[in-house]
Amino acid sequence: MxxxxxxxxxxxxxxxxxxxxxxxxxxxxxxxxxxxxxxxxxxxxxxxxxxxxxxxxxxxxxxxxxxxxxxxxxxxxxxxxxxLQPQPKTLDVGALERTFTIRVSEAFMACLAGPVVAAVSTAAPGICLRFAPKPDKNAGPLRDGMIDLEIGVIGTTAPEIRTRLLFCDHLIGIARAKHPLLSGDTPVSPDTFAACHHIAVSKDGNVAQPVDAVLNGLGLARNIRVIVPGFPDAIRIARHSELVALVPHSCLGSLLQADDREISGLMMFDVPVLLPEIRISAMWHPRQEADPAHKWLRDTVIGVCRAAYPPRQP
Structure with missing residues (x-):
């Protein structure tokens, strides 16, 4: 034709x-x-x-x-x-009717999904949020439009992906209340920490983490007895066993009671070696950059996360 x-x-x-x-x-x-x-x-x-x-x-x-x-x-x-005309400068958030798909980890679902849903539904009751699992850090779903927003550690090498830092996290040790590791007044040392039975967190079975590299440099190694796919799993097992685990501080979420180190049957302790901080970011594709509704969503998510985990004072 x-x-x-x-x-x-x-x-x-x-x-x-x-x-x-x-x-x-x-x-x-x-x-x-x-x-x-x-x-x-x-x-x-x-x-x-x-x-x-x-x-x-x-x-x-x-x-x-x-x-x-x-x-x-x-x-x-x-x-x-x-x-064929510019988008309006103002956005009627309350009138929005749209579904956004956000790819997040189990840890985010456990600790921050609730506050995000509350903030979004209060301002924009017509928005539907679909939380998708995060099996990997592949940028393909962002590029294809299957995912509107991703939350987590930046792992993609796709140069076009836009990012904004949400908060900086750090690993904390956890063990059941009255665990022998925490029975005395002496701070946990690298030797006593490494000697414990450990829970490792890995989706693909690769348990090598930055903490292992640091311990190896001291001639030590974790005694890993259990491997789980997510941090919430590690928290559940540590609460009911003699094993210890390392989880991001944010994963403890509502379990935290001010400065109290006891959290619902668990005790937390400082990791006895220096580890890099964990930078949690929001990621999206440039096609969404100028969309007023998407901008409102990501600003809302960023605001909720930064309010929950403000920058730590040096």
């Missing part, structure tokens, strides 16, 4: 002609001369193969084909005008 160049101005003109039913009225509405509007009608007749408007006394009436096209043309013209 031969390609045909379509002038979208004809669509708008046809919409006005069918609404007004008059060349003169259509010309006035579009700011054209009557002769220019008559030429446009002639082009529309040639393009559609139909007279569209025919003389009836002193006025004009639409043909059956024009009657058939009227609603469809009006909807198309409205959609074209909506697409």
């Amino acid at each position: 031969k390609n045909v160049d379509v002038d979208l101005n004809l669509l708008v003109a046809l919409d006005v002609l069918l609404v007004e039913g008059s060349v003169t009225a259509a010309a006035q509405r579009l700011g054209l001369s009557i002769s220019a509007m008559s030429r446009t009608l002639a082009r529309l007749r040639a393009a559609t193969g139909d007279p569209l408007l025919v003389r009836a006394g002193r006025g004009m009436v639409p043909t059956p084909r024009a009657e058939e096209l009227r609603d469809h043309v009006h909807n198309l013209a409205r959609d074209v005008q909506a697409v």
Whole structure:
């Protein structure tokens, strides 16, 4: 089939002609001369193969084909005008009806999904949030539009992905209340820590973590007895066993009681070696950058996370 160049101005003109039913009225509405509007009608007749408007006394009436096209043309013209104009500067958040998919870890679901949902649903009750699991750090779903926003440690090498830091986290040790490791007044040492039976967290079975590299440098190694896919699993097992685990401080979430180091049957302790901080970020594709609704969503998520975990004072 031969390609045909379509002038979208004809669509708008046809919409006005069918609404007004008059060349003169259509010309006035579009700011054209009557002769220019008559030429446009002639082009529309040639393009559609139909007279569209025919003389009836002193006025004009639409043909059956024009009657058939009227609603469809009006909807198309409205959609074209909506697409080919800048987005509004203001956003009516309360009127939004949209679904956003956010890819997060189990730890985020346990600690921050609730506050995020509360903030979003209060301001925008028409928004549906779909939380998707995070099996890896592949940027493909962001690029393909399957994921609107991702929360976690930056692991993708995709250069176009936009990022904003949410908060900095750090690992904390946990053990059941009255665990022998924490029975005395002496701080946990690298030797006593390494000698414990450990829970390691790994989705793919690779248990090598920064803590292992530091311990190896001291001639020590963790005695790993259990491997689990997520930090919430490690917390549950540590609460009911003799094993200890390392989890991000944020994972303890609502379990934390001010400065109390006892958390619902668990005790937390400082890791006895220096470890790098964990930088948790929001990530999205550039296609979403200028979307007012997406900007509102990511600003809301960022605000909730930063309020929950403000920067630590040096």
